[in-house]
Amino acid sequence: MMKDNRIEERTVDMDMTETKISARNVQVYYGETHAIRDVDVDILDKTVTAFIGPSGCGKSTFLRCLNRMNDTIPICRVEGTILLDGEDIYDKRVDPVQLRARVGMVFQKPNPFPKSIYDNVAYGPRIHGLARSKAELDDIVEKSLRRAALWSEAKDRLDQPGTGLSGGQQQRLCIARAVATEPEVLLMDEPCSALDPIATAQVEELIDELRRDYSVVIVTHSMQQAARVSQKTAFFHLGSLVEFGETGEIFTNPQDPRTESYITGRIG
Amino acid sequence: MSMPQTTGPQTGHRASKSLLEVDAGTRRRNRAEARFRSYGIAAIGVAVLALVLLVTSVLSNGLGAFRQTFVIMDITLAADTLDPSGTGDVDAMKRVSTIGYGKLLKTALIADLESRGIPTEGMSEKEIAGLLSKEAPAQLRNMVLADPSLIGQTIRFKTYATGRVDGYFKGRVSMESAERDSNVTPAQLELADRMRAKGLMSVGFNWGFLFGPDASELRPEAAGLGIAILGSAYMMILVLVLALPIGVAASIYLEEFAPQNRWTDLIEVNIANLAAVPSIVFGILGLALFINFMGLPQSAPVVGALVLTLMTLPTIIIATRASLKSVPPSIRSAALGVGASKMQTVFHHVLPLAMPGILTGTIIGLAQALGETAPLLLIGMVAFVRDFPSAPPEGFMDPAAALPVQVYNWTQRADPAFVERASGAIIVLLAFLLTMNIVAIVLRRRFERRW
Ligand SMILES: Nc1ncnc2c1ncn2[C@@H]1O[C@H](COP(=O)(O)OP(=O)(O)OP(=O)(O)O)[C@@H](O)[C@H]1O
Ligand SMILES: [Mg+2]
Numbered sequence: 001m002m003k004d005n006r007i008e009e010r011t012v013d014m015d016m017t018e019t020k021i022s023a024r025n026v027q028v029y030y031g032e033t034h035a036i037r038d039v040d041v042d043i044l045d046k047t048v049t050a051f052i053g054p055s056g057c058g059k060s061t062f063l064r065c066l067n068r069m070n071d072t073i074p075i076c077r078v079e080g081t082i083l084l085d086g087e088d089i090y091d092k093r094v095d096p097v098q099l100r101a102r103v104g105m106v107f108q109k110p111n112p113f114p115k116s117i118y119d120n121v122a123y124g125p126r127i128h129g130l131a132r133s134k135a136e137l138d139d140i141v142e143k144s145l146r147r148a149a150l151w152s153e154a155k156d157r158l159d160q161p162g163t164g165l166s167g168g169q170q171q172r173l174c175i176a177r178a179v180a181t182e183p184e185v186l187l188m189d190e191p192c193s194a195l196d197p198i199a200t201a202q203v204e205e206l207i208d209e210l211r212r213d214y215s216v217v218i219v220t221h222s223m224q225q226a227a228r229v230s231q232k233t234a235f236f237h238l239g240s241l242v243e244f245g246e247t248g249e250i251f252t253n254p255q256d257p258r259t260e261s262y263i264t265g266r267i268g
Numbered sequence: 269m270s271m272p273q274t275t276g277p278q279t280g281h282r283a284s285k286s287l288l289e290v291d292a293g294t295r296r297r298n299r300a301e302a303r304f305r306s307y308g309i310a311a312i313g314v315a316v317l318a319l320v321l322l323v324t325s326v327l328s329n330g331l332g333a334f335r336q337t338f339v340i341m342d343i344t345l346a347a348d349t350l351d352p353s354g355t356g357d358v359d360a361m362k363r364v365s366t367i368g369y370g371k372l373l374k375t376a377l378i379a380d381l382e383s384r385g386i387p388t389e390g391m392s393e394k395e396i397a398g399l400l401s402k403e404a405p406a407q408l409r410n411m412v413l414a415d416p417s418l419i420g421q422t423i424r425f426k427t428y429a430t431g432r433v434d435g436y437f438k439g440r441v442s443m444e445s446a447e448r449d450s451n452v453t454p455a456q457l458e459l460a461d462r463m464r465a466k467g468l469m470s471v472g473f474n475w476g477f478l479f480g481p482d483a484s485e486l487r488p489e490a491a492g493l494g495i496a497i498l499g500s501a502y503m504m505i506l507v508l509v510l511a512l513p514i515g516v517a518a519s520i521y522l523e524e525f526a527p528q529n530r531w532t533d534l535i536e537v538n539i540a541n542l543a544a545v546p547s548i549v550f551g552i553l554g555l556a557l558f559i560n561f562m563g564l565p566q567s568a569p570v571v572g573a574l575v576l577t578l579m580t581l582p583t584i585i586i587a588t589r590a591s592l593k594s595v596p597p598s599i600r601s602a603a604l605g606v607g608a609s610k611m612q613t614v615f616h617h618v619l620p621l622a623m624p625g626i627l628t629g630t631i632i633g634l635a636q637a638l639g640e641t642a643p644l645l646l647i648g649m650v651a652f653v654r655d656f657p658s659a660p661p662e663g664f665m666d667p668a669a670a671l672p673v674q675v676y677n678w679t680q681r682a683d684p685a686f687v688e689r690a691s692g693a694i695i696v697l698l699a700f701l702l703t704m705n706i707v708a709i710v711l712r713r714r715f716e717r718r719w
Pocket of ligand 1: 030033035053054055056057058059060061062073108
């Protein structure tokens with residue numbers, strides 16, 4: 001039963017999975033600028049969804065809507081509905097802090113805390129009370145660092161500052177920090193843009209592993225990466241969602257001419 | 269005459285230049301840079317010169333205040349004059365006034381001079397006794413009342429020499445000036461010289477200047493900074509306790525939580541304006557609000573501290589907000605992204621990173637408050653206080669002085685000996701400021717090491 005096509009290998013049976021996040025008619029404004037228009041998207045559970053598109057098309061903006069990180073930008077306004085497990089995350093009763101514990105995020109630029117590597121990873125579990133003892137916390141830290149492919153490099157310097165790591169190591173530390181809180185959805189904004197091919201492969205490995213339990217949304221500028229890790233791909237252009245579908249479909253048989261010209265390298 | 273041949277078309281003035289020759293543009297730039305550097309060095313030179321002048325003038329005027337001329341004499345505390353009732357009852361002994369003690373001192377000094385063979389020919393008893401400070405009888409009286417068992421004994425009593433004699437040994441008073449001076453005669457100065465030679469008089473370090481209370485106009489030799497230092501210390505403690513939490517809380521709210529709207533803009537503008545309000549205005553406010561309206565006592569450190577807190581708050585708020593603002597937003601996103609609340613984000617991540625800046629701002633604010641004079645004059649801290657305030661917290665309500673006000677106070681007095689003491693007080697003030705700055709640097713280092 002070995003197939004050599006990785007795209008197909010990693011495709012899941014879509015009927016088996018349910019919708020985790022459902023976005024309808026989402027509009028985002030930065031002051032007067034209309035950054036995201038009329039986006040409808042369904043993000044499935046236990047699936048990797050890739051957002052691709054030219055720079056400035058609104059991928060990060062839309063990603064930030066999914067865990068309400070846009071709340072922290074005063075001029076940003078979000079309209080439309082986004083449901084997580086059928087509940088409107090923009091409902092007045094929703095505490096964004098609770099939401100963000102369930103929808104974790106890895107940012108485009110590595111942003112470790114200026115604390116030790118250990119404390120970086122342990123911070124989330126600590127504030128959410130995930131570990132009952134020091135030993136449990138140690139376990140979580142080790143497991144998270146292993147998943148982020150950083151354990152071998154970091155295990156001897158856990159008490160050293162996370163800001164003293166290289167850029168790529170910092171990004172993996174941020175991934176470890178995000179997975180340590182066991183989110184249901186992990187939003188990753190270009191997690192591999194600062195990584196070498198080996199670390200990239202490890203992170204992709206991790207993403208594939210996370211897919212077993214979680215739903216992962218990844219923004220990427222690498223077509224190959226989108227093709228390798230995702231089952232669903234969304235193509236954004238100038239703030240609109242142009243095309244959304246099976247990754248294999250998008251890359252082999254795009255419906256929209258803009259998608260085609262982007263993936264063949266003619267726009268972007 | 270051979271010009272180097274240029275081959276091909278000229279493309280700009282750099283075209284044929286070698287790197288080994290400096291072209292005109294670069295030379296001009298280098299000259300401008302050298303000029304700018306020399307301006308900078310000149311500016312620093314002026315600043316250093318001003319500092320050196322300030323420090324030397326203060327030190328040369330003020331160091332003398334830490335040394336004082338003392339008379340060390342043997343005195344028999346006769347029971348019949350000091351304890352006429354003979355009961356040893358302290359209340360009865362209190363009836364003997366300083367005049368009684370003064371007489372005792374006079375006879376003791378004359379006897380002492382005689383026994384050591386110091387000639388006093390032609391001098392009246394009053395002249396001889398005039399060598400002692402007017403403070404001496406009170407000093408002796410306090411000593412005896414504190415320890416009545418001394419009565420009947422012969423003790424070695426150390427007291428201040430009068431300010432003029434002290435000035436003579438420090439070079440402020442000369443024989444010529446003594447001729448014209450109604451407070452001292454050349455004969456007294458000559459006697460002082462003889463006494464010093466025989467060890468009856470000596471010049472030494474004066475702890476009383478640091479720990480003693482202020483003294484009246486006529487007794488510069490006995491005037492000390494004790495109450496002023498204590499008052500300033502009380503005020504600094506209160507200002508720190510009041511201004512730091514209020515200032516930091518206000519800054520955190522304004523910077524991290526407050527919505528951006530017209531109200532917060534208005535508050536922001538007002539805080540910036542408050543920082544520029546002349547300090548005397550705060551004094552008037554304090555007088556009206558804390559003393560006249562709230563009925564707090566005059567001259568009390570608590571009122572001074574409240575006024576100085578109002579004055580220091582804008583400085584602390586501005587410094588704290590600036591250091592909160594300088595914490596990169598990515599740290600906030602990171603914390604929020606793992607599900608930390610706004611408050612956890614601020615207290616776990618933002619505040620520790622802003623701490624060095626906050627501490628520096630606070631200590632700069634405190635240093636300003638320490639040197640502030642005008643508002644304290646208005647709330648009565650200029651009053652003449654002889655009694656030490658008690659220990660905190662009650663002591664915060666007792667009348668006290670403050671270092672800068674004491675300086676101002678002493679410069680107003682007629683006796684030139686007070687000029688020296690004012691400079692000495694400035695040295696103490698500067699030492700306080702230096703200590704505070706060192707504390708700021710140490711704290712900064714400590715917090716910065718936590719990256
Ligand atoms: N904080 C902000 N304030 C104002 N405008 C913003 C802000 N963030 C993003 N924008 C605007 O929104 C649009 C979408 O930006 P976004 O960062 O989502 O692009 P992106 O697709 O992630 O690009 P990239 O691939 O370069 O990261 C851009 O035009 C950008 O200028
Ligand atoms: Mg982006």
